[in-house]
Amino acid sequence: MSNFKxxxxxxxxxxxxxxxxxxxPTPIQTQAIPQVLNGRDLIGLAQTGxxxxxxxxxxxxxxxxxxxRRADPRNIRAxxxxxxxxxxxxxxxxxxxxxxxxxxxVGIVVGGVSINKQTEQLARGVDILVATPGRLLDLVARKALxxxxxxxxxxxxxxxxxDLGFIHDLRKIAKLVPKxxxxxxxxxxxxxxIAELAGEYLTxxxxxxxxxxxxxxxxxxxxxxxxxxxxxxxxxLKQSLTNNPDGLSxxxxxxxxxxxxxxKHLDHVGFKAASIHGNKSQSQRExxxxxxxxxxxxxxxxxxxxxxxxxxxxxxxxxNYDLPEVPDAYVHRIGRTARNGxxxxxxxxxxxxxxxxxxxxxxxxxxxxxxxxxxxxxDQARSPRGxxxxxxxxxxxxxxxxxQDKAPRRKRPAREPAVTGFAGDELLREDRPQNHDRRDQxxxxxxxHDGRSEGNRNHEARKHHHGRPGPQDSHRGRSDGNRRQxxxxxxxxxxxxx
Ligand code: AMP
Numbered sequence: 001m002s003n004f005k006x007x008x009x010x011x012x013x014x015x016x017x018x019x020x021x022x023x024x025p026t027p028i029q030t031q032a033i034p035q036v037l038n039g040r041d042l043i044g045l046a047q048t049g050x051x052x053x054x055x056x057x058x059x060x061x062x063x064x065x066x067x068x069r070r071a072d073p074r075n076i077r078a079x080x081x082x083x084x085x086x087x088x089x090x091x092x093x094x095x096x097x098x099x100x101x102x103x104x105x106v107g108i109v110v111g112g113v114s115i116n117k118q119t120e121q122l123a124r125g126v127d128i129l130v131a132t133p134g135r136l137l138d139l140v141a142r143k144a145l146x147x148x149x150x151x152x153x154x155x156x157x158x159x160x161x162x163d164l165g166f167i168h169d170l171r172k173i174a175k176l177v178p179k180x181x182x183x184x185x186x187x188x189x190x191x192x193x194i195a196e197l198a199g200e201y202l203t204x205x206x207x208x209x210x211x212x213x214x215x216x217x218x219x220x221x222x223x224x225x226x227x228x229x230x231x232x233x234x235x236x237l238k239q240s241l242t243n244n245p246d247g248l249s250x251x252x253x254x255x256x257x258x259x260x261x262x263x264k265h266l267d268h269v270g271f272k273a274a275s276i277h278g279n280k281s282q283s284q285r286e287x288x289x290x291x292x293x294x295x296x297x298x299x300x301x302x303x304x305x306x307x308x309x310x311x312x313x314x315x316x317x318x319x320n321y322d323l324p325e326v327p328d329a330y331v332h333r334i335g336r337t338a339r340n341g342x343x344x345x346x347x348x349x350x351x352x353x354x355x356x357x358x359x360x361x362x363x364x365x366x367x368x369x370x371x372x373x374x375x376x377x378x379d380q381a382r383s384p385r386g387x388x389x390x391x392x393x394x395x396x397x398x399x400x401x402x403x404q405d406k407a408p409r410r411k412r413p414a415r416e417p418a419v420t421g422f423a424g425d426e427l428l429r430e431d432r433p434q435n436h437d438r439r440d441q442x443x444x445x446x447x448x449h450d451g452r453s454e455g456n457r458n459h460e461a462r463k464h465h466h467g468r469p470g471p472q473d474s475h476r477g478r479s480d481g482n483r484r485q486x487x488x489x490x491x492x493x494x495x496x497x498x
């Protein structure tokens with residue numbers, strides 16, 4: 001089906017959609033909306049950015065309007081749970097677009113802000129409440145809220161709620177909403193505990209899926225730099241950021257302290273940077289996100305928790321400065337780029353003690369991430385059969401940046417990194433040189449801007465490079481790069497991500 005009307009939405013909702021520029025349903029919307037209108041429980045396997053808020057929000061609003069009732073004081077009719085404040089705000093903002101010309105009220109309940117205002121808001125009754133689980137239970141405990149009129153329960157980003165330790169809260173809340181409700185669960189991946197939760201709290205759910213679990217959007221090119229330690233991570237990162245002055249870069253750090261330290265360093269050396277992590281207040285986080293969204297700052301350093309689900313369409317690069325402990329988190333992280341039909345680049349750094357994490361990620365995603373520079377420690381290298389494997393972009397022929405050389409590679413200790421450049425970066429540059437120049441461009445990436453002739457630099461490159469083609473070489477002659485160039489020039493995303 002190619003339009004919202006065919007999905008069974010009413011004129012009122014259709015008007016709100018066109019007022020907000022929603023012309024065509026996304027795949028998750030096409031699949032989910034008719035099922036939710038039919039009253040089915042639903043499991044949606046989809047990441048943020050696929051349009052899932054409207055996928056559950058539109059039919060839910062439609063049914064609430066048709067039902068015509070209002071929530072009693074301190075009660076709700078629909079409850080949407082999400083893992084973080086940012087995500088709650090984002091979902092509520094989306095829903096508010098659709099209820100603007102209706103009597104329905106959307107409320108927000110999140111931790112970290114005054115509870116009194118939330119109590120006041122709830123005192124009047126709320127039709128759709130979007131909430132983080134912890135604060136919601138606080139309010140229930142204070143008797144500021146009951147959920148006895150709840151007819152719809154949406155668990156959004158369920159796997160992330162699990163990661164954040166909300167599973168017990170979810171169970172508690174699911175028991176507080178009456179059984180004769182409709183339950184919708186969305187998750188990018190389906191870990192065992194979430195599948196169990198779904199089995200317990202959903203009734204005969206239909207399953208819709210737009211991105212197979214554990215598989216990142218095909219539009220994301222992924223690369224890894226093997227480095228001996230943090231210093232080289234920072235050095236490569238800075239050079240890559242310098243090479244992409246027009247990019248929007250999201251950098252993931254494992255710890256709050258690490259994120260802050262890195263942000264301060266980047267800021268100190270002249271990058272417009274901000275950070276979001278658990279030690280920042282809600283207003284600081286919101287300011288940082290707004291500045292990043294508006295392009296006032298180009299670099300945002302974040303921890304997983306703070307960055308969960310944020311939807312910033314223009315992110316061109318995601319850097320895994322530290323690899324995540326949980327492989328699923330990698331999928332979420334890189335899903336912050338390549339949104340709304342654009343392409344994106346994910347660059348990871350891997351020190352010897354992170355190699356296990358990298359292999360776990362590759363196993364989960366069923367791919368081999370292309371090596372941009374350095375070598376894995378000898379005992380942790382992939383099996384020779386693996387080289388030139390599917391890599392990322394597995395559906396795009398040659399496009400994933402995977403190694404094209406199948407010959408056995410010479411092993412080199414990780415202490416002695418091969419610094420070859422910044423995979424894929426030059427594809428985003430407006431002034432991208434012709435193909436035959438690109439290699440030169442690339443190898444000067446690490447501060448080799450020293451006025452030497454191209455010939456010398458090429459020689460230097462070969463020395464560093466062991467004569468191997470890097471990932472970039474596989475882009476040669478690829479039309480994708482040109483397409484991306486065009487998209488950036490015209491500012492068109494070329495359709496939505498499904
Ligand atoms: P979500 O995955 O729900 O976070 O949505 C991602 C972004 O896509 C949000 O900014 C939505 O407003 C937008 N969006 C969702 N569905 C559509 C659609 N059918 N057409 C255009 N934009 C959409």
